[in-house]
Amino acid sequence: MAFLDVKDLKVHFPIKGGILQRTVGHVKAVDGVSLSIEEGKTYGLVGESGSGKTTTGRAIIGLNKVTSGEITFEGKDLSVSQKQSKEVRRDIQMIFQDPYSSLNPKKRVIDIVAEPIRNYEKLSKLEVKKRVQELMEQVGLSPESILKYPHEFSGGQRQRIGVARALALKPKLIIADEPVSALDVSVQAQVLNFMKDIQKDLGLTYLFISHDLGIIKHMCDDIGIMYKGRYVEEGTRDEIFNNPQHIYTKRLVAAIPDIDPKKRKAHQQFRQEVKEEYDKSYNDYFDHDGLAYKLQNISGTHKVALPQKG
Amino acid sequence: MSEELVKIQNLKTSFRIKDDYYAAVDDVTLSVNKNEVLAIVGESGSGKSALAFSVMGLHNRAKIEGDIYFKDQNIPKLSPAKLNQMRGDDMAMIFQDPLTALNPLMTIGDQISETLFLHNKNLSKEKRRERVIDLLNQVGIPRPEYIYDQYPHELSGGMRQRVIIAIAIANKPELLIADEPTTALDVTIQAQILDLIRELKEDMDAGVILITHDLGVVAEMADRVAVMYAGQIVEIADVHSLFENPLHPYTRSLLNSVPNADEVQDKLHVIQGIVPSLQYLPRKGCRFASRIPWIDESAHEENPEMHEVRPGHFVRCTCHSQFYFPEENKEEHSDGIS
Numbered sequence: 341m342a343f344l345d346v347k348d349l350k351v352h353f354p355i356k357g358g359i360l361q362r363t364v365g366h367v368k369a370v371d372g373v374s375l376s377i378e379e380g381k382t383y384g385l386v387g388e389s390g391s392g393k394t395t396t397g398r399a400i401i402g403l404n405k406v407t408s409g410e411i412t413f414e415g416k417d418l419s420v421s422q423k424q425s426k427e428v429r430r431d432i433q434m435i436f437q438d439p440y441s442s443l444n445p446k447k448r449v450i451d452i453v454a455e456p457i458r459n460y461e462k463l464s465k466l467e468v469k470k471r472v473q474e475l476m477e478q479v480g481l482s483p484e485s486i487l488k489y490p491h492e493f494s495g496g497q498r499q500r501i502g503v504a505r506a507l508a509l510k511p512k513l514i515i516a517d518e519p520v521s522a523l524d525v526s527v528q529a530q531v532l533n534f535m536k537d538i539q540k541d542l543g544l545t546y547l548f549i550s551h552d553l554g555i556i557k558h559m560c561d562d563i564g565i566m567y568k569g570r571y572v573e574e575g576t577r578d579e580i581f582n583n584p585q586h587i588y589t590k591r592l593v594a595a596i597p598d599i600d601p602k603k604r605k606a607h608q609q610f611r612q613e614v615k616e617e618y619d620k621s622y623n624d625y626f627d628h629d630g631l632a633y634k635l636q637n638i639s640g641t642h643k644v645a646l647p648q649k650g
Numbered sequence: 651m652s653e654e655l656v657k658i659q660n661l662k663t664s665f666r667i668k669d670d671y672y673a674a675v676d677d678v679t680l681s682v683n684k685n686e687v688l689a690i691v692g693e694s695g696s697g698k699s700a701l702a703f704s705v706m707g708l709h710n711r712a713k714i715e716g717d718i719y720f721k722d723q724n725i726p727k728l729s730p731a732k733l734n735q736m737r738g739d740d741m742a743m744i745f746q747d748p749l750t751a752l753n754p755l756m757t758i759g760d761q762i763s764e765t766l767f768l769h770n771k772n773l774s775k776e777k778r779r780e781r782v783i784d785l786l787n788q789v790g791i792p793r794p795e796y797i798y799d800q801y802p803h804e805l806s807g808g809m810r811q812r813v814i815i816a817i818a819i820a821n822k823p824e825l826l827i828a829d830e831p832t833t834a835l836d837v838t839i840q841a842q843i844l845d846l847i848r849e850l851k852e853d854m855d856a857g858v859i860l861i862t863h864d865l866g867v868v869a870e871m872a873d874r875v876a877v878m879y880a881g882q883i884v885e886i887a888d889v890h891s892l893f894e895n896p897l898h899p900y901t902r903s904l905l906n907s908v909p910n911a912d913e914v915q916d917k918l919h920v921i922q923g924i925v926p927s928l929q930y931l932p933r934k935g936c937r938f939a940s941r942i943p944w945i946d947e948s949a950h951e952e953n954p955e956m957h958e959v960r961p962g963h964f965v966r967c968t969c970h971s972q973f974y975f976p977e978e979n980k981e982e983h984s985d986g987i988s
Contacts, residue, residue, distance in 0.1 A: 388836035389807070494924050524693040525863060529907035529918035536917070551836060554866070558909035558918070595837040597866025599908065601889045604870055611841060 342376035343545055344400070344513060349373045349409035351392075351399050369395040371569035371631070372409075377513075377562070382539070382546040384560030386553060386592070392569040393549050397515045400547070401434050413513065430460050433506035437518040439498035443490040449476070449501055450486040456508045475504040480534065496527035500534070507538070515547045520555065532559065553596050557581055562641070565589050570632040572625075575642040585644040587625045588632075591618050652683040655857040656705065656825060661716035663697075663704045665928070671713050672928040674700040676881035678716075682825070682857040687848070689860045689872035689889075691904070695925045697881040698861045702827050705859065706743055707733040720825065739769045741825040742818035744847075747834050748810035752802040758813050759798035762786075765820045785816040789846060808839035812846070819850055826851070827859045832867065844871055865908055869893060874962075877901045880926065880937040883956070887963035897959060897970040899945070900938050906975070919975065936967045944976050945969055 349370055357364035370392040377383040387393040398404040400411055402418070402425070411418040416428050433456075436442035443452055453472045457463065463471070473483035479500040490498055499519065506514055516535070520528040532555065538544060550556050556563060557577060564574040565588065573586040584590045594614040598607045624647070627633060632645040661678045664671035675697045682688045690698045703709050705718055707725050718725040721740055725733070737743075745751040753761055762782045766773060773781070779798070786794035789812040802810055811831065818826060828847060832840040848871065851858050860871055868875055869889065876886040877900065885898040896902045906919035923941045931937065936950040954967035 388838065496924075525865070525904060526693060526907045526921040530920045532909075533917050533920060553837065554909045558915075591838055595841040597841075597864070597870045599866050599869045599893070599905075599910070601869045601872075601893050607870070608845075 343379040343414060344375075344377040344547070345410070345412045346373060346375045346396075346400065347410040347412075349396065349399060349411065350407040351395050351404050352407045368569050370399065373564075373566070373569075373571055374635075375564055375571075375574070377545055377547060379512075379545055380539075380543055381561045382548050382559050384556040384563040385547065385549045385566060386551065386556055386563060387566035388551060390568075391566040393551075393566050394517055396566070397434070397517050397547060397549050401432050401515055402429055403434075430456075430509045431512045433509065433511040433514050435499075435502050435506050435514060435516040435519045438522045439495055439502055440522065442502055443498060445490055448487055448489055452490070452501060453486075453505045453508055456505065460509055471508070472504075475507055478507065478538070479504045494527070495523050496530050499523065499527075499531050503531075503535070503538070507542070510542075511544070513545045513547065515549070517549045518551070519548075521550070521552065528555075535559070553581075553592060565592065568631055570645065571635055571643075572632045572645045573643065574635065575639075579639075579642045583642075585638065585642070586632075586646075587614075587618050587621055590614050652686060654681050655684050655686075655720070656682040656859075657717075657719040658701075658705070659717045659719070661701070661704060661718060662714070663700050663709065664713045664715075665700075666711065666713070667929055672931070674712075674881055674928060675704060676933075678878075678881075678883055680876055680883060680886060682859055684824070684857055685851060685855045686873045687851060687858045687860050687871050689862060689868045689875045690878060691862060691865065691868055691875060692878035693863060693925060695880075695927070696878040698878050699829055701878070702743070702829055702859060702861050705825075706737060706741060706827060708743075735769070738765050738817075738823075739821045740823055741827065742821070742823040744811075744814055744818050744826065744828040744831045746830040748807060748814050749802065751814055752810060754802055757799050757801055758786075758805070762813070762817050762820055765817050769821050781820075782816075785820055786813075788819070788850075789813075789816045790842070791816075807835055808842065811835060811839075811843055815843070815846060815850070819854065822854050823856060824854075825857050825859070827861070829861045830863070831860070833862070833864070840867075847871070865905060877904070880931055882937060882966065883964075884938065884966045885964065886956075887960075891960060891963045895960075895963075897963070897965040898938075898967070899942050899970060899973040902973065902975075903941075936969055938967075939969070942969070942973065945973055949973075 350372055351370040352366040352368050354363040355365045355367060373396055385393045385396060395404055399406050406419050413428055413432065418425050418428060450472050453475055454468045457468055457471055472486055476483045476486060481497060481500055520531050523531060539546065548559050560577055562576055563580045565572050567588050573589045580589060581593060584593050591614050594611045633647045634645065635643040636646050637643050658678060658680050661675055662673050663675040664673045678701060690701065692698045704714055707728065714726045759782050762785060763778045766778050766781055782798065783794045786797060791797050791809060791812050832843050835843060847858065862868060872889045875889050875892045876883050877898065879900045885901045896905055903919060903921045907921065909918060921941055935952060936954045939950050949969040949972040951968050956964040956966050958964050
């Protein structure tokens with residue numbers, strides 16, 4: 341049994357229309373996603389905007405209503421009602437994308453970080469303060485700064501406060517939704533290093549959501565590629581980057597800018613070739629609605645969405 | 651030697667905070683040639699956008715000293731009317747966020763048409779429509795007749811950015827400034843937009859100033875690169891020279907802090923400390939010194955200047971010759987808030 345198991349997850353949002361606001365259709369934001377994460381590993385979820393990667397993460401943590409499918413965490417079912425799964429859910433926490441808008445500007449750091457502790461544990465004021473100070477220490481901020489407000493910190497420091505809040509209840513799984521996209525490169529490096537460090541120290545498991553393949557490659561052990569709510573490919577880091585099978589994955593990998601200007605011409609040509617292949621073989625890889633087929637195993641860990649043969 | 655299009659000399663753009671002026675762009679000298687992409691790289695707060703806005707004459711509160719020569723005119727000395735005439739005609743800008751840069755209440759066609767009308771009042775309505783359809787075709791928008799009557803919210807991000815580019819190139823500008831043109835876009839779209847800018851540059855023989863923090867984009871697009879830190883250019887060189895042989899400690903640190911696509915390393919390099927804010931910026935000595943404290947003070951110049959190390963490769967300060975990366979990247983409490 342895997343640590344986190346998601347089976348055939350569907351999240352559909354109703355489209356309301358007409359004067360009676362009846363449901364006239366559904367947006368299939370997540371349409372049959374299955375994934376499993378091993379303990380202590382980092383699983384990367386990649387896709388362009390609108391591919392459903394964030395919705396998947398939010399559904400796992402219970403921020404989006406699940407239409408159908410199963411989510412099991414350490415063998416316990418998470419798709420039951422919020423109330424029943426409350427105790428399990430404290431083990432799963434989230435780090436948000438934008439450290440400028442995910443921290444309440446009117447609250448002091450101590451109140452931001454202590455909020456989950458106050459929700460779940462009955463501790464005295466002094467105990468809470470001590471816990472928050474420990475957490476600040478853990479994320480590399482000085483314990484004295486707990487009385488400051490978010491605007492007094494730089495972007496990287498704010499993201500650390502977001503991490504401290506996520507760590508407050510000693511979770512086992514952290515869902516990180518584009519945790520560094522809003523940060524400058526040097527600050528980005530700081531937060532990524534730090535996330536790796538605490539993963540080792542605390543034995544954390546990450547579900548890492550990003551559109552940046554460079555960062556995904558740096559952070560993740562296993563990777564799933566999403567397109568229009570479905571998986572197009574899943575595999576280990578090596579399989580996805582060195583042996584991509586689905587044309588969409590190939591195109592994504594080819595689109596990563598190459599940091600070596602000497603290879604510019606060759607890279608452009610390669611990208612052009614992949615684009616032509618993409619245009620030519622689009623119908624072989626996507627069904628008549630432009631959606632991906634079901635995943636097929638091509639090796640023990642490597643799955644690709646291909647049409648059924650025969 | 652290619653033809654010089656823009657020449658910026660000792661540009662200083664200062665903003666007023668309380669009663670004093672602080673320079674966000676501090677003594678910048680550089681030039682842009684025709685049919686060239688000059689990339690300006692730096693982190694937020696380095697002054698790269700302030701520099702671009704100065705060239706476009708878009709600052710209305712800032713104090714601008716120094717000269718920006720473009721087409722025999724000195725931009726900071728021009729009247730607002732003259733600037734309006736030049737903007738959108740001789741020079742144009744592509745903005746970062748394609749949603750906020752478009753008017754939500756005007757159709758795509760009308761917005762592009764407006765730019766044409768403002769700079770050439772003699773063009774008939776039919777001619778303008780034709781030209782707009784041409785432009786939409788040129789930037790690779792499918793079914794331009796249909797898109798003409800659509801509103802910005804009906805288009806995807808990539809399509810909107812193409813519309814912005816269509817507006818920018820409507821009057822065939824000689825200078826195109828692209829301020830983080832692909833930051834808000836997905837990778838596959840990013841590749842297409844960059845290709846488009848590159849093609850347009852060649853077609854129009856235009857000079858392009860590309861502002862970005864993404865070193866991958868720089869490596870793919872630029873002919874020359876200027877690296878900015880705290881309002882100053884710290885290194886400027888031909889793109890090959892810069893990536894093969896980066897000299898300034900800041901350039902080297904930046905290159906080291908990006909995950910490498912070819913090999914997976916355990917740790918990324920972290921630049922110590924934080925970018926000083928405008929008010930507290932040390933105006934004397936090497937501005938990067940506080941972020942590489944393990945380098946001996948004597949390595950820095952008292953008044954760091956640009957040195958030509960190789961032909962066309964300039965670097966500020968002498969500290970690069972003694973710079974090395976520390977063995978381990980020790981992280982300390984980093985909330986030195988002043």
